Amino acid sequence: MYTVLVVDDAAFMRLAIKNVLEKNEFKVVADAKNGVEAIQKYIEFKPDIVTMDITMPDMSGIDALKKIREYDPNAKIVMVSAMGQERMVKEAILNGAKNFIVKPYKEEHIVQTLRKVAAEN
């Protein structure tokens, strides 16, 4: 059972991701609706994996990614992006994001991605 922090400004997406994950071996221990919250929640819950939306108010997913990786260089963060965000995904990866999924995603894709990322050392 892996613990997950779900970060997205849309409650809809948070629920959608949570629904998928909790049907599998993941437990969503916390969620956050912007980058600032994401950092707080990461520190508080120390999740195994973070799913991170990119476009959010207050602090973007990429900034949050950078901050979290500063705090914990081993943080496993998977970006949740949408078509058209290629540049940002690239930037996220250069800044240590483990991988990414593209909305609209297939359930098995998100599960597989998180599974493989979680299994990494």
Added chain:
Amino acid sequence: MAERKDDSLLELFIFETLQNAQQLEKIILDTGAGDRFSEAAINEIFRIMHTVKGSAAMMSYSHISSLAHKIEDLFFYIRETPDAEYDIGTVSDFVLSFIDFINEEIEVIKSDGEQDAERAEELGKDVEKYLSMLKNEGQAEGAQAVKSAEAAKGVPAAAESAGYKVTLFFEDGCGMENIRAYAALLEIAEYAKIVSFIPADIEENDGSAEEIRKNGFTVYFESEASYDELQTRFENIPLVHEVVLTKAENEGVALDDTAMPAAEPDNRVKTEAKDQAEANTEIVAIPQAAEKAASQDGSQDSRKTEAHQPTQSIISVHVSKLDKLMNLVGELVIAESMVVENPDLKGMQLPSFQREAAQLHKIVDEIQELVMSMRLMPLATVFQRTNRIVRDMSRKLGKQVKLKITGEETEVDKNIIEHLSDPILHLVRNCVDHGIESREERIAAGKPEAGTISIEAYSAGSYVYIIVSDDGRGLDKQKILEKAMRNGLLKKSPESMTDKEIYNLIFLPGFSTSETVTEFSGRGVGMDVVMQSIGTIGGNVSVDSTPGQGTSIMMKIPLTVAIIDGMNVTVGDRLFTIPISNIRESFKPDLKNVFRDPDGREMVMVRGECYAIVRLHEIWGIETSVTELSDGILVMVEQEERRRCIFVDSLIGQQQVVVKSMPELIKRSKLAEGFAGCTLLGDGSISLIFDVSWLVSFDI
């Protein structure tokens, strides 16, 4: 995901999308007259479009998602091209049409109807056309340069002689295959020396994703790791669905030079064209080089939206849960009085029980108040929509109208809000259409050119007052009278009517029909509908007007409808409840003042005014020993300034009652006429709650 739209997800989608649409509208309307969007507005619109796009795509509403995507593109361009010469009116219209489209589609989605993909496509095409026009104007040269650069690149000569060759195929539909390839490349670079890869333009050309989908992503590299180890590593890359790894024949050929054939043209692109997409085209197969690009991207992305969402400790709860809670609290209130006033306890001395009962009562009261407050919503949601109406209508009618809103933070019950929205919009529409005069007329009358409509809300006691007023021409008494007479609505001679009574005629059903909109210069279009909706939530409407100076319409609305203060009365062995808010007074009639009018109706005179008496036991054929007025009591009730005295046996007392609607079966029959609902009293008996508007208006 898409096949199985589970309900809570769909509801959340609808809720959030509507909220986003509302916010969009607010941004557009706030932007107002300027000729450019502020940076914050652009970012915010961009973000909202992005969210809507993502959510809609998840729910498989592809037409909404693709339209949002196109508008997102437009704002992306506007954001990245500070000197773009866009017309704010046109762009605003796109966004507003999008909002309308969303609102309508959500209705369709709710009712499981046919979705209007065609309209989305049309609007999408318009947006695309406009965007390409903007682009052509702005950077014909830049775009050209990019194209030629791309053409120049082509597929690099593959270096067949590398240590290994691997071709990765990604899962179907995983998206952004080129970026996936790029991520894989970075990973491979950690343990191997990359020689070259195909396609080579994965970074700068998102079109390469298509090629990777078809042919996979091929990398030539040198590594000391064993074949098996490499195979496992590749298989562990997320969303890699097939790995074809082969050991190349000629190992160790130095290929560094050919490794980056794309580098040159790319750099050229960067210097020649400042196309938005190219801002990031730093070349790289290897991370160090890419760091630079990243920091560039970073500065661009870290521009935060100014709209601060304060970190708030708020959770959203489904309304049905609140409804249920409200119901349960109602039951609790009843259960409490059933226990405390239990007949078994009659006559017993129970001081300690009484003390605890008082404590219980206090707590129940508090819970009730809390639950009621949880259901309150600010009127802002309704008021904000009027902005749009005023904007649209004044544009269409060529009038200048200012809208002043005060007290939008005033809160009322969620159920009530739903009933308020239509009447308020209707009143505002009337104000713009009929109330405010044309510019010329206003100038001639010595008024400011721009008319003002104000919407004001405040709460007092357990009521909320909402006043919609304008500084227009006011109501025309003469025309109202003529019209009422024509439609047979006059019950009194015009001479004996007060101004207020005349104005109130506009609320009568049948006073106006839509065909009279044009010929009737005053107001009154569908005012009976306004009256009716406000009536259903227990409120009432009154109107005041001064010729030449304007009209104001006041709505008085209870904070909540679920629990009311009621007066319990008996007729024979039946129990009835009269809402306290409708009671003027109750009194023992002096028989001297009781008489019959020429039609034989029983009347009572109170302080010089005559009121009809309603004998409840006669209407419903209830057997009672109290048939003489002197034995019972008269309760004067009032609704919309009409009063009658109802005759009951006795008053039992005042208490808060929980309004339950009548069973559906009874509601459908005539039996329910005259009742607004029913309630359970402390002793478990059922009491019917009067519909006072019926009591004061039915034919005696």
